[in-house]
Amino acid sequence: MKNQLEKLVLTDEETLNEVVNCLAKHISINSTGAGDPQNLFKVLVRAASKQDTIENTSKELKKSTCGNNIRYHLGKISNFKELEIQLNSALKSQIPKGLKKKNLILAIDLNLIPYYGKPKDSEKPYIYRSKAKDGTCSFYAYATLYTIKKGKRVTLAIRGVRWQDTKVCLITCLLAELSSLKIQVKRLYLDREFFTVSVIRWLKALDIPFTMPAIRRGKQGGIKQFLKGRKSYKTTHTMYRSKDDFVTFDIWIICKYKKGKRGQSGIEYYVYVTYKVNTNLNHIHQCYRKRFGIETSYRLKNLCRIRTTTKKPNLRLLFVGISFLLVNIWVNFLWGKISKPRRGGRLIYRTIFPLKQMLSFLNQAVERIFKVVKTIYIPLE
Secondary structure, three states: OHHHHOOOOOOHHHHHHHHHHHHHHHOOOOOOHHHOHHHHHHHHHHHHHOOOOHHHHHHHEOOOOOHHHHHHHHOOOOOHHHHHHHHHHHHHHOOOHHHOOOEEEEEEEEEEEEOOOOOOOOOHHHEEEEEEEOOEEEEEEEEEEEEEEOOEEEEEEEEEOOOOOOHHHHHHHHHHOOHHHOOEEEEEEEOHHHOOHHHHHHHHHHOOOEEEEOOOOOOOOHHHHHOOOOOOEEEEEEEEEEOOEEEEEEEEEEEEEOOOHHHOOOEEEEEEEEEOOOOOHHHHHHHHHHHOOOOOOOHHHHOOOOOOOOOOHHHHHHHHHHHHHHHHHHHHHHHHOOEEOOOOOOEEOHHHOOHHHHHHHHHHHHHHHHOEOOOOOOOOO
16 A cells, blocks of 8 residues: 555666766767766766765776776866856756746855965966965865755856956856846845955946845944944945945844853844845845855755865866756756645655755665675785
């Protein structure tokens, strides 16, 4: 009776085929024989599903080609811009149909991966300098444009940050990817990295509603002059980069009582820059935190990112792009297969197919194909 009530909707083999076919369709790798693209992608997917290195993955899989051979074929990916286009094409192919041709609340975020050592000439164009973190001021940075639907993050576009990229350039490049999806911006959320005169002026010129936190600089004046009082309020502020380079914008100052949290008391202030935002003071802070809250952070991507020590910008971009793609495919499975239509919206069975379950499917499907090394031998002298 139980078997009659259950419906088989997805297997680990189908899951692997969907992922590998998507990668093979959109990402070009010229290889043959043991380095067949399908086999290469299966090894990469297995490494991603276990957050492992290519070298260790190839050693654990009995029928896999060696790590050096895999890296040799991956080294043929030499055009950073072309790879970026291919990854964006792959991401778009896995966007649920319900998101296309809609007005959406979007967010742009920067993910920084620490870079250590002295960069080579081939690496310098892709090194991003930022505030010190994890013992370095140099990073490989990736800007992403995403939306949240029913608590799930869907990445619409990715851009590997170049050293000459301005914040305006990043926003323009990412938003340009929306044209093929016919998606309009209902509201845009940005993190504090984008709090600059040029960004605020550019978004106002494009007439895009947005919200971003303001940075408090200096000991007095600037934003800090508004951190007073016991009630939330709205006002305007003019920020200068020079005498003739400035912008005026609305700011919302939100007061929150700490109420003994973490042993602290008193008022905590949050300041947001806004433009054409239709909400009230009580919700602006909640709305912003929600966009970057549950299951929207980069921890999802980190669950399926290939570990590596390589400093090659192209491979770094490929591995990060694969991790975002896996999350998109997972969300697509949830909406397309692990759900059923009903009045008032689809019923999604989230608990039976978390992201870790999909990664487990991918891992066991690859291991069944390549077999796992179960014995080792000491060489005879």
